[in-house]
Amino acid sequence: MAGDLKDGLIVIVGASLAGLRAAEALREEGFTGSLTVVGDEPHAPYDRPPLSKQVLLGQATADTLELPMRRDPDAEWRLGVRATGVDLLAKRVLLADGDSLPYDRLLIATGTRARPWPNPEEGALDGVFTLRTREDGAGLAERLAARPERVLVIGGGFTGSEIASACRELGLAVTVAERGPAPLVGALGGTLSKLAAVMQRNHGVDLRTGVTVTALNGNGAFTGAQLSDGSRVEADVCVVALGAIRNVEWLAESGLAAGPRGIACDAGCRAFTMYGIVTDDVFVAGDVSRFPHPLFGYQMLSLEHWGNAVEQAAVAAHNMVNPGPLQRPHLALPVFWSTQFGLNIKSVGVPTYSDHVVIAQGSLEARRLAMVYGYQGRVTAAVTVDMAKALDYYRHLIETAAPFPPPPGAQDRAIAADIAIPSAVPDPSVLSHGPTVALTGHLPDRRLTVV
Amino acid sequence: MVEMRTVVDLTRCQGYAQCVFLAPEVFELHGEEGLLYATAVPDDQVERVRQAAAACPVQAILLGEEVSTGGR
Numbered sequence: 001m002a003g004d005l006k007d008g009l010i011v012i013v014g015a016s017l018a019g020l021r022a023a024e025a026l027r028e029e030g031f032t033g034s035l036t037v038v039g040d041e042p043h044a045p046y047d048r049p050p051l052s053k054q055v056l057l058g059q060a061t062a063d064t065l066e067l068p069m070r071r072d073p074d075a076e077w078r079l080g081v082r083a084t085g086v087d088l089l090a091k092r093v094l095l096a097d098g099d100s101l102p103y104d105r106l107l108i109a110t111g112t113r114a115r116p117w118p119n120p121e122e123g124a125l126d127g128v129f130t131l132r133t134r135e136d137g138a139g140l141a142e143r144l145a146a147r148p149e150r151v152l153v154i155g156g157g158f159t160g161s162e163i164a165s166a167c168r169e170l171g172l173a174v175t176v177a178e179r180g181p182a183p184l185v186g187a188l189g190g191t192l193s194k195l196a197a198v199m200q201r202n203h204g205v206d207l208r209t210g211v212t213v214t215a216l217n218g219n220g221a222f223t224g225a226q227l228s229d230g231s232r233v234e235a236d237v238c239v240v241a242l243g244a245i246r247n248v249e250w251l252a253e254s255g256l257a258a259g260p261r262g263i264a265c266d267a268g269c270r271a272f273t274m275y276g277i278v279t280d281d282v283f284v285a286g287d288v289s290r291f292p293h294p295l296f297g298y299q300m301l302s303l304e305h306w307g308n309a310v311e312q313a314a315v316a317a318h319n320m321v322n323p324g325p326l327q328r329p330h331l332a333l334p335v336f337w338s339t340q341f342g343l344n345i346k347s348v349g350v351p352t353y354s355d356h357v358v359i360a361q362g363s364l365e366a367r368r369l370a371m372v373y374g375y376q377g378r379v380t381a382a383v384t385v386d387m388a389k390a391l392d393y394y395r396h397l398i399e400t401a402a403p404f405p406p407p408p409g410a411q412d413r414a415i416a417a418d419i420a421i422p423s424a425v426p427d428p429s430v431l432s433h434g435p436t437v438a439l440t441g442h443l444p445d446r447r448l449t450v451v
Numbered sequence: 452m453v454e455m456r457t458v459v460d461l462t463r464c465q466g467y468a469q470c471v472f473l474a475p476e477v478f479e480l481h482g483e484e485g486l487l488y489a490t491a492v493p494d495d496q497v498e499r500v501r502q503a504a505a506a507c508p509v510q511a512i513l514l515g516e517e518v519s520t521g522g523r
């Protein structure tokens with residue numbers, strides 16, 4: 001079997017965006033062997049971004065989010081069953097139902113889950129939600145449709161902000177509580193986070209920053225929350241949007257480099273063992289991965305980006321069925337989008353990998369701009385607000401490590417284009433929301449133990 | 452016939468809005484350039500969405516069936 005990479009047994013764990021796209025790509029790459037996809041959710045692969053957008057706005061229902069396939073991956077689907085471990089030596093995936101699946105090559109695409117409210121009793125109150133699965137989306141949409149008096153959103157990251165935006169659009173009162181100085185600050189830095197705060201307030205969000213929620217109250221049903229500044233928010237629905245946790249626990253005994261920031265892999269999506277030795281039969285893709293990127297000092301990136309799951313799945317699939325010299329690196333630039341408060345925010349590169357920013361086009365006042373991020377004199381990221389068409393130009397600057405501040409290029413160059421200001425990216429540990437791009441350094445998550 | 456699904460690769464979409472003109476019941480601009488869309492495509496809209504997918508300048512629209520996961 002080792003002789004013919006296009007044949008044999010491939011198992012994919014995680015039946016969502018990365019898992020599906022990898023399965024399709026394996027067939028496109030000519031894999032004719034047996035393919036099994038294991039997923040613990042009892043559904044065909046579905047799309048998550050609409051959960052905080054169309055589903056809450058009533059434009060789509062949570063049970064119509066299945067991803068359209070690009071081609072039939074001709075796989076066996078083991079859905080509703082968890083993988084509980086991997087035996088790297090025996091080359092088997094262990095399943096919760098006692099079964100085990102042999103593989104020649106394995107792809108891990110187990111993604112992330114919502115970080116729950118730290119107090120389980122409070123988190124279990126009726127009316128308290130997280131938002132990651134279609135069940136979460138259906139439940140929250142139903143509650144919002146019943147027109148609660150007020151919704152409390154804990155965490156001002158992208159998901160929390162989108163939920164708040166949807167609430168305002170539905171005409172519902174909403175409070176956002178964020179521990180950091182402003183919403184989105186962890187992902188976009190100081191300047192744009194101020195715009196985000198203004199947008200929230202202009203749209204009628206009761207935005208509380210620099211506070212933490214200390215307790216959720218209620219007797220069976222959620223009735224309000226206590227804040228660290230001594231105030232109380234009366235609300236009947238609460239959405240906990242505190243970021244994501246990587247689904248790696250099932251690999252704890254596996255010997256793979258799996259830790260809280262994901263599973264470390266090389267640029268070819270091949271997983272590392274806990275000793276930092278690269279495997280050649282275990283691959284990783286999507287939100288659960290952590291991979292080095294040459295444009296960002298070979299720092300290990302952990303992304304929670306739709307586009308990354310798609311791109312990395314394609315590279316992983318290619319490399320699973322091709323010999324070393326024909327393998328490809330995953331070098332795609334991180335790209336992210338978010339729609340909230342009527343604005344289309346898109347980012348390319350790694351905004352948190354920056355020391356300074358300039359507004360290269362547009363202005364904060366116009367609510368239409370392109371902000372360019374630089375690190376040590378070169379362009380590392382760009383964020384556009386309602387200027388998506390400009391993004392390709394900046395993508396090119398990042399890919400070519402162009403000098404920062406960027407040279408004149410855009411026709412409508414802003415007056416502020418030469419005025420570099422600190423990017424003011426805070427330490428993520430002071431925020432309620434995690435950045436959706438994390439630089440995780442070269443440090444392994446687990447200490448080596450002597451063999 | 453199974454109901455069709457659509458997904459838009461919004462990392463690629465540049466808000467050209469061709470899709471909105473061709474299938475306004477499925478695609479909608481939210482603000483200046485934020486695209487929202489219905490994920491379930493009713494039978495009588497399939498042809499329009501197909502045209503929108505063909506017309507999208509960045510090929511961001513995918514129309515298709517959900518994966519058949521067998522026996523469930």
Ligand SMILES: Cc1cc2nc3c(=O)[nH]c(=O)nc-3n(C[C@H](O)[C@H](O)[C@H](O)COP(=O)(O)OP(=O)(O)OC[C@H]3O[C@@H](n4cnc5c(N)ncnc54)[C@H](O)[C@@H]3O)c2cc1C
Binds near residue numbers: 041303
């Ligand atoms: C509300 C919301 C809004 C979002 N909005 C945007 C957006 O606007 N833009 C953007 O770029 N991204 C957005 N995202 C992120 C995007 O959805 C993710 O990047 C994408 O889903 C990642 O896909 P994945 O396949 O890697 O992981 P996931 O989608 O997390 O899938 C992993 C799958 O593996 C399963 N699994 C986990 N452990 C096991 C196990 N042990 N055994 C079997 N199965 C297991 C999980 O249940 C899950 O089904 C959003 C996400 C959410 C939740």
Ligand code: SF4
Binds near residue numbers: 465468478509510512
């Ligand atoms: S036609 Fe394509 S680029 Fe234009 S709005 Fe629709 S999906 Fe986006």
